[in-house]
Amino acid sequence: MAKIVAGIACSHVPAIGVAMDKGQTTTAYWDPLFKGYQPAREWLAKLAPDVAIIVYNDHANAFSLDIIPTFLIGVADRFPIADEGFGPRPVPAVQGHPELAWHLAESLILDEFDMTIANEMPVDHGLTVPLSVTCGQPAAWPFKVIPICVNVVQYPPPTGARCFKLGQAIAKAIETFPGELRVVIYGTGGMSHQLQGERAGLINRQFDTAFLDNLTKDPLSLTRISHTEYMREAGSEGVEMVMWHVMRGALGEHASEVYRHYHVPASNTAAGLMILDNRSAS
Amino acid sequence: MTQPHDYDSIPGTYVYDAERGRIGYPLNMFCMSLNKAENRKAFKENEAAYLDRFPLTAEQRRTVLERDWLGMLKVGGNIYYTIKIAFCDGLTFQDVAGMMSGVPKETYAKMMLAGGRTPDGNRYKDTDAAAEDE
Numbered sequence: 312m313a314k315i316v317a318g319i320a321c322s323h324v325p326a327i328g329v330a331m332d333k334g335q336t337t338t339a340y341w342d343p344l345f346k347g348y349q350p351a352r353e354w355l356a357k358l359a360p361d362v363a364i365i366v367y368n369d370h371a372n373a374f375s376l377d378i379i380p381t382f383l384i385g386v387a388d389r390f391p392i393a394d395e396g397f398g399p400r401p402v403p404a405v406q407g408h409p410e411l412a413w414h415l416a417e418s419l420i421l422d423e424f425d426m427t428i429a430n431e432m433p434v435d436h437g438l439t440v441p442l443s444v445t446c447g448q449p450a451a452w453p454f455k456v457i458p459i460c461v462n463v464v465q466y467p468p469p470t471g472a473r474c475f476k477l478g479q480a481i482a483k484a485i486e487t488f489p490g491e492l493r494v495v496i497y498g499t500g501g502m503s504h505q506l507q508g509e510r511a512g513l514i515n516r517q518f519d520t521a522f523l524d525n526l527t528k529d530p531l532s533l534t535r536i537s538h539t540e541y542m543r544e545a546g547s548e549g550v551e552m553v554m555w556h557v558m559r560g561a562l563g564e565h566a567s568e569v570y571r572h573y574h575v576p577a578s579n580t581a582a583g584l585m586i587l588d589n590r591s592a593s
Numbered sequence: 594m595t596q597p598h599d600y601d602s603i604p605g606t607y608v609y610d611a612e613r614g615r616i617g618y619p620l621n622m623f624c625m626s627l628n629k630a631e632n633r634k635a636f637k638e639n640e641a642a643y644l645d646r647f648p649l650t651a652e653q654r655r656t657v658l659e660r661d662w663l664g665m666l667k668v669g670g671n672i673y674y675t676i677k678i679a680f681c682d683g684l685t686f687q688d689v690a691g692m693m694s695g696v697p698k699e700t701y702a703k704m705m706l707a708g709g710r711t712p713d714g715n716r717y718k719d720t721d722a723a724a725e726d727e
Contacts, residue, residue: 325686375625396677464673505710507606513711514709579690581709
């Protein structure tokens with residue numbers, strides 16, 4: 312049977328990808344951020360998972376406003392890199408895991424999560440930046456990827472509580488997959504940031520720190536944060552943190568923190584990274 | 594009909610909700626078209642002619658042609674879409690964020706390096722409510 316061995320929470324700031332693609336990671340501006348990524352890369356390389364489920368949001372690339380899926384799963388065997396308006400990132404295409412993805416899609420829908428199914432879609436920085444952050448710059452990504460997209464662009468995104476329950480349903484589905492697979496799940500986006508309006512640049516270190524602490528101390532309390540509270544406290548785009556709940560819901564109650572890194576600023580954003588070990592967490 | 598929302602009290606923030614989604618759709622779909630290299634080229638060659646392809650309001654057109662980034666949000670622009678015009682111009686998210694918040698690029702960058710804009714005093718629009726803001 313397949314098993315979720317770890318959860319990874321990771322911000323997906325586009326500028327982080329640009330810094331890597333342009334070889335700027337050791338500049339004075341970026342060095343403190345990237346130094347903090349190294350231990351996570353080493354831990355993940357040692358863990359060597361077979362598949363990663365990456366929960367992220369598309370940013371007007373695979374989808375626009377013509378059709379807005381609240382939850383979507385990608386079942387393709389390959390996902391090309393999106394052109395986000397300045398050419399695609401020079402990173403390898405993402406290899407999917409159609410067998411597990413279709414199993415997830417069926418299981419989730421029958422478990423009352425009405426997933427949209429995508430047979431073809433490009434993936435943007437929301438997915439590729441967390442891969443770059445945690446895997447560096449390999450010629451091919453070291454594991455297969457199943458993209459799960461959550462709408463956080465058109466208000467309202469799904470609630471944190473609903474996202475957590477989706478995570479629980481993902482865990483249930485993984486357990487019933489007949490293959491022997493070791494799976495990691497990523498929750499991406501956040502942490503506090505606001506990209507728009509006169510209040511752009513808002514950062515709330517206190518909110519972010521409490522959020523990171525409660526991912527292990529009291530994850531259920533985090534699922535009760537309302538969208539308005541996210542927007543007021545953590546910036547209008549801070550609401551992306553609902554996607555972390557999908558990851559957290561997929562882990563056992565006693566998942567343990569093995570690594571954390573928090574840095575301000577990455578462009579306009581507070582960049583957070585946390586690894587949760589799920590191997591003895593049931 | 595415009596219904597009040599609890600997030601309306603957040604200052605300097607334009608939540609992309611149902612109302613903005615309704616009025617902003619053509620503006621954002623124009624921005625979406627800029628994901629294609631050939632469209633970026635056509636837009637750069639003749640912005641006004643390119644905009645004729647989309648049913649924008651006169652005010653939406655003006656905000657695009659004048660690069661009124663804050664104005665775009667007020668007529669239904671969504672930042673993930675309007676940023677594509679900025680990418681076309683060779684600007685970054687941080688450049689546009691500075692312009693929207695009305696400070697020079699250097700001042701904005703310095704604020705971010707110092708830890709970003711504090712939430713204190715920036716949670717509520719009106720001063721009465723701001724008194725609770727601690």
